[in-house]
Amino acid sequence: MKDAKAKVLLVDDEPDILEIVGYNLKNEGYQVFTAENGEEALKIAKKKKPDLIILDVMMPVMDGIEACEKMRKMPELDDTVITFLTARGEDYSMIAGFDVGADDYITKPVKPRVLVSKVKSLLRRRENVAPETSNILKLGNLVIDRDQYKIIYKKEEMILPRKEFELLSLLTTKPGKVFKREEILDVVWGNEVIVGGRTIDVHIRKLREKLGDDSFKTVKGVGYKYVK
Amino acid sequence: MKDAKAKVLLVDDEPDILEIVGYNLKNEGYQVFTAENGEEALKIAKKKKPDLIILDVMMPVMDGIEACEKMRKMPELDDTVITFLTARGEDYSMIAGFDVGADDYITKPVKPRVLVSKVKSLLRRRENVAPETSNILKLGNLVIDRDQYKIIYKKEEMILPRKEFELLSLLTTKPGKVFKREEILDVVWGNEVIVGGRTIDVHIRKLREKLGDDSFKTVKGVGYKYVK
DNA sequence: CATTGAGTTAACCTAAAGCTAACATGGATT
DNA sequence: AATCCATGTTAGCTTTAGGTTAACTCAATG
DSSP states (O other): OOGGGOEEEEEOSOHHHHHHHHHHHHHTTOEEEEESSHHHHHHHHHHHOOSEEEEESSOSSSOHHHHHHHHHTOGGGTTOEEEEEEETTOHHHHHHHHHTTOOEEEEESOOHHHHHHHHHHHHHHHHHHGGGSOOEEEETTEEEETTTTEEEETTEEEOOOHHHHHHHHHHHHSTTOEEEHHHHIIIIIOTTOOOOTTHHHHHHHHHHHHHOGGGEEEETTTEEEEOO | OOGGGOEEEEEOSOHHHHHHHHHHHHHTTOEEEEESSHHHHHHHHHHHOOSEEEEESSOSSSOHHHHHHHHHTOGGGTTOEEEEEEETTOHHHHHHHHHTTOOEEEEESOOHHHHHHHHHHHHHHHHTTSOOOOOEEEETTEEEETTTTEEEETTEEEOOOHHHHHHHHHHHHSTTOEEEHHHHIIIIIOTTOOOOTTHHHHHHHHHHHHHOGGGEEEETTTEEEEOO
């Protein structure tokens, strides 16, 4: 698990909090760094590139808002999740917090158990944000939306059966490239499954039926390719 | 970084959105322009030629769909990525969006960080049009594309039958080198298959037919070589 | 001018892809 | 639980492109 060795930077001016929360996080297997103010936090963040930063809002020297703002400008923290720690009631800080690029906030006082589970969920979320690389592919009059498992062909929206979709999906990752049958089996079926020799053909045929004959070219003895 | 100075045009009729999103994008180093309706957006787009346009669908005066349609007709925006902002649920707008030439869509509400990472990925995608790392071999007026299993000879694209392609492929790996018939059989046919004595000749003949006589030189008693 | 290896041609053969319908499966729906 | 339906797979047949062969011709060499 990546989470097992995830790095967390904890920033608060109260040593008590650093200790208690830090202890609980370490217990969960996180690698914990601490800082007592924003300035210090920035230095450590730059050096350690933590996966998650928990930032108290009210701090001397440099408050959390300002620190967060600066962190968000640091390219090495692109993939870092930042969350604020705020005393209950300071509602305004939360709003300002989102403006400066924070991902979440936690209100104090917080039970360690609750905090830990929040940390977990934040780190999990981060992984779900990363593959946010929009999964839409446009090729002439064909649009493939890998997120929604649907395609739009000649302005008509349609959903394809899974295998067909995956086959199409594969072929269109590199239009023009010839994919060997073996390659196709590996990716679409998985190299442990063994399917008959005509299975690919049948799916190609169905795709041709739906998306037009000429988009899928056969290269005999080799495989198939998608052409615009 | 090119991204550092990329121009983004943000179009929405809600000033709040313009401010929050605009703020976050500026924070990332983008040069941000804003417009409150499609008409205004068109003017700014024409003048500033942004790299990315984020377009709300629902707007007074001129909606995003119409604006997009008009933008796509402007030659100065050929290299511009256009993405829609749509409230979750208005699914139809997405489909219509692709019809009028949008490249992607983003659903509201969206967290600033998510939006920023989406923006990055969209701008990255735009730059990624070129780096097609394929194995292409160029030899004078002959181009051999092993991925696409096709060749281009004198600017004319053609696909060769498998054996011919492989034979050509082999000979061109070392132009000028003489390949013994035995070597050719090993590579193209596989050393277990036994084929008659005239088989190679026939394939050479077909290649000569297609690619010109003089490219393939016979070395009597030995084999063949490819010469430019 | 005989021998040897390569070129040419068209007929032939075959492996690979196309096609169709039947069968299997698993997930919904009632 | 029983049924239904969409998807996926298979078997078996047809079709075809590609590959091979055989038979003959040609050119070079000694």
